[in-house]
Amino acid sequence: MTTVTKKTTNTMTTTRTATDHSGDVRLSGITKTYGSFTAVHPLDLTVPEGSFFALLGASGCGKTTTLRMIAGLEEPTAGTVSLGGQDVSHLPPYKRPVNTVFQSYALFPHLDVFENVAFGLRRRGIRSVRKQVEEMLELVQLGEHARKKPHQLSGGQQQRVAVARALINHPRVLLLDEPLGALDLKLRRQMQLELKRIQTEVGITFIHVTHDQEEAMTMADTVAVMNAGRVEQLGPPAELYENPRTTFVANFLGTSNLLEAEVDAASGDDIVLRAGVSTLVLPRARCSAPATAGGKVLAGVRPEKISLVHADDSGEVPAGRNRITGRIAATSFTGVSTQYVVDSPVCPRFEVYAQNVDRDPRLVPGAEVVLHWNPAHTFGLDAAQDIDAGVGTAEEEALA
Amino acid sequence: MGSATTSAMTTGTTPVTAFARFARWFRRRLVVFAGLLTLGYLLLPNVVVTVFSFNDPKGRFNYAWQGFSADAWRDPCGVSGLCGSLAVSLQIAAWATLGTTVLGTMIAFALARHRFRARGAVNSLIFLPMAMPEVVMAASLLTLFLNMGAQLGFWTILIAHVMFCLSFVVVAVKARVMSMDPRLEEAAQDLYAGPVQTFVRVTLPIAAPGIAAGALLAFALSFDDFIITNFTAGSTVTFPMFVWGSAQRGTPVQINVIGTAMFVVAVVFVLAGTAVANRRKKQQE
Numbered sequence: 131m132t133t134v135t136k137k138t139t140n141t142m143t144t145t146r147t148a149t150d151h152s153g154d155v156r157l158s159g160i161t162k163t164y165g166s167f168t169a170v171h172p173l174d175l176t177v178p179e180g181s182f183f184a185l186l187g188a189s190g191c192g193k194t195t196t197l198r199m200i201a202g203l204e205e206p207t208a209g210t211v212s213l214g215g216q217d218v219s220h221l222p223p224y225k226r227p228v229n230t231v232f233q234s235y236a237l238f239p240h241l242d243v244f245e246n247v248a249f250g251l252r253r254r255g256i257r258s259v260r261k262q263v264e265e266m267l268e269l270v271q272l273g274e275h276a277r278k279k280p281h282q283l284s285g286g287q288q289q290r291v292a293v294a295r296a297l298i299n300h301p302r303v304l305l306l307d308e309p310l311g312a313l314d315l316k317l318r319r320q321m322q323l324e325l326k327r328i329q330t331e332v333g334i335t336f337i338h339v340t341h342d343q344e345e346a347m348t349m350a351d352t353v354a355v356m357n358a359g360r361v362e363q364l365g366p367p368a369e370l371y372e373n374p375r376t377t378f379v380a381n382f383l384g385t386s387n388l389l390e391a392e393v394d395a396a397s398g399d400d401i402v403l404r405a406g407v408s409t410l411v412l413p414r415a416r417c418s419a420p421a422t423a424g425g426k427v428l429a430g431v432r433p434e435k436i437s438l439v440h441a442d443d444s445g446e447v448p449a450g451r452n453r454i455t456g457r458i459a460a461t462s463f464t465g466v467s468t469q470y471v472v473d474s475p476v477c478p479r480f481e482v483y484a485q486n487v488d489r490d491p492r493l494v495p496g497a498e499v500v501l502h503w504n505p506a507h508t509f510g511l512d513a514a515q516d517i518d519a520g521v522g523t524a525e526e527e528a529l530a
Numbered sequence: 531m532g533s534a535t536t537s538a539m540t541t542g543t544t545p546v547t548a549f550a551r552f553a554r555w556f557r558r559r560l561v562v563f564a565g566l567l568t569l570g571y572l573l574l575p576n577v578v579v580t581v582f583s584f585n586d587p588k589g590r591f592n593y594a595w596q597g598f599s600a601d602a603w604r605d606p607c608g609v610s611g612l613c614g615s616l617a618v619s620l621q622i623a624a625w626a627t628l629g630t631t632v633l634g635t636m637i638a639f640a641l642a643r644h645r646f647r648a649r650g651a652v653n654s655l656i657f658l659p660m661a662m663p664e665v666v667m668a669a670s671l672l673t674l675f676l677n678m679g680a681q682l683g684f685w686t687i688l689i690a691h692v693m694f695c696l697s698f699v700v701v702a703v704k705a706r707v708m709s710m711d712p713r714l715e716e717a718a719q720d721l722y723a724g725p726v727q728t729f730v731r732v733t734l735p736i737a738a739p740g741i742a743a744g745a746l747l748a749f750a751l752s753f754d755d756f757i758i759t760n761f762t763a764g765s766t767v768t769f770p771m772f773v774w775g776s777a778q779r780g781t782p783v784q785i786n787v788i789g790t791a792m793f794v795v796a797v798v799f800v801l802a803g804t805a806v807a808n809r810r811k812k813q814q815e
Binding site for chain 2: 201202203222223224225228229230232233234236237238239240249250253254295296299
């Protein structure tokens with residue numbers, strides 16, 4: 131790979147950047163409009179060389195359009211796409227050092243597996259392709275299927291042919307458009323690990339488009355959450371999950387309990403909030419909204435951070451914890467954990483996930499309980515947003 | 531059945547069961563019988579053509595079986611003008627097939643792939659020649675050619691054939707192109723194939739069955755067209771015109787020989803195609 135990179139760097143003449151991020155994918159202000167509909171709002175994005183980057187969002191959020199603009203299959207209305215410092219915005223797809231794994235694979239039905247994989251090499255005039263194709267088929271464990279036609283393969287095998295067909299060209303960037311969408315859950319898990327392994331092995335930049343938040347978090351180093359043609363938040367999966375900055379991210383990525391609270395005092399490192407009769411503490415560093423005394427913010431906490439005790443044991447709750455009282459509305463046992471829905475005066479449906487270590491038999495629907503959590507796990511969001519943005523979108527997508 | 535009825539008179543109980551058994555046997559094979567009857571209905575004319583190609587008619591008409599003879603097979607061109615007309619028909623059919631396939635494929639791609647102003651209109655207008663009564667169209671074509679001062683003959687026949695075969699090719703190819711995943715061409719482009727290579731390596735091979743179907747249809751339609759040809763031929767005589775003309779005066783056995791030969795060639799092609807497809811399938815498994 132280093133040789134390939136070097137060669138392209140040498141041939142670059144004009145627009146080389148001062149800092150040598152030669153393999154970066156850089157989108158500057160790219161926009162796509164169809165008539166009066168804006169699919170992608172002016173978007174700036176840099177994907178570092180060699181990273182596994184995920185564009186996550188519900189359908190119609192502009193993630194696939196963004197990917198297609200990088201591939202050259204869609205021309206941006208405005209803005210530029212550059213690969214390793216070279217502006218490729220106006221190059222046709224067959225002149226870009228980028229390859230795509232298409233949704234539903236788009237394997238050539240009239241060619242066998244071998245010829246599908248060899249297609250890119252042959253188009254570039256490479257004569258002896260046998261060795262490379264065989265090596266690539268070994269990498270995706272399809273060596274013995276070389277002479278089969280695509281329709282004779284299972285979904286998972288077709289998926290791997292699609293990956294091999296793209297990777298054999300050693301692209302600067304591999305684009306993956308919902309590559310696992312057509313597979314069943316078990317196979318999808320397996321392919322997630324497989325793709326991650328291949329990416330580590332070949333070291334090529336992967337840009338992965340998906341609506342599956344779990345898939346994005348499992349595979350990617352960096353996730354950009356897109357909503358309505360804009361990137362809502364970008365960062366490593368753990369950061370996005372632990373410290374979402376918008377209600378959409380909080381609800382789309384996993385589940386969040388959000389409650390509206392009034393700022394009581396905002397001094398020092400902590401913000402003190404009042405929600406009903408409860409007083410909550412929120413670290414200032416974890417609040418993305420401007421907090422002034424008397425203003426409002428949305429306080430959030432993830433379901434698994436919360437501990438649940440019966441109201442009779444409320445004395446056992448250590449000091450310094452955020453606490454809220456409520457009544458259990460529903461419970462569901464899922465094996466490793468139990469999920470509780472708690473009705474509380476400050477938040478109607480508070481979700482709590484508890485590991486099944488020591489189950490308290492008193493925690494049944496109707497029981498009065500105290501919820502408490504470490505204040506450091508609280509995050510604060512701007513109260514001017516729709517508190518339910520992104521709720522249910524992920525589930526609907528998964529069903530579709 | 532005969533024995534069943536006689537036994538019915540003697541014993542009184544068996545006939546019901548015997549008839550019921552036959553009815554059940556018949557009902558279970560009803561689909562097979564219906565299939566065989568339909569096949570017979572379709573193939574009987576072909577059988578007659580073949581059988582009468584070995585006839586030895588005493589008069590000028592080949593309408594009654596008189597005796598076996600392979601004379602006509604030994605000398606298929608023995609009737610003056612027959613093989614000449616056959617050659618004309620084959621030439622016209624070949625050129626018409628080539629012309630309609632190229633034009634029709636281009637029209638089909640334009641209609642299936644591109645959005646242009648008159649697309650809707652063209653889409654329906656292309657079917658008009660199929661809907662127009664052939665004899666009316668033939669008469670109109672003659673009027674048109676005469677008004678243009680065109681010399682009737684090979685070229686006017688060819689132009690007319692390309693015209694009426696075009697709709698069929700467009701329909702066959704368009705159906706195939708419409709069902710083609712547009713992402714395949716995007717994938718080809720993504721894999722370094724320029725527009726020409728994408729077309730040659732991906733689009734054309736995938737559209738090929740539709741194009742082949744259209745071409746075969748055009749050949750068959752052109753080869754045996756009589757009405758339009760008769761109006762636009764001038765003094766040129768095609769094979770269908772020769773058969774029609776000779777039927778007025780007497781039908782030579784050679785007509786049946788040519789018909790049988792064409793039928794055999796078509797069957798051989800179909801069998802060869804099936805055999806190749808089967809072997810390919812077996813290799814892949």
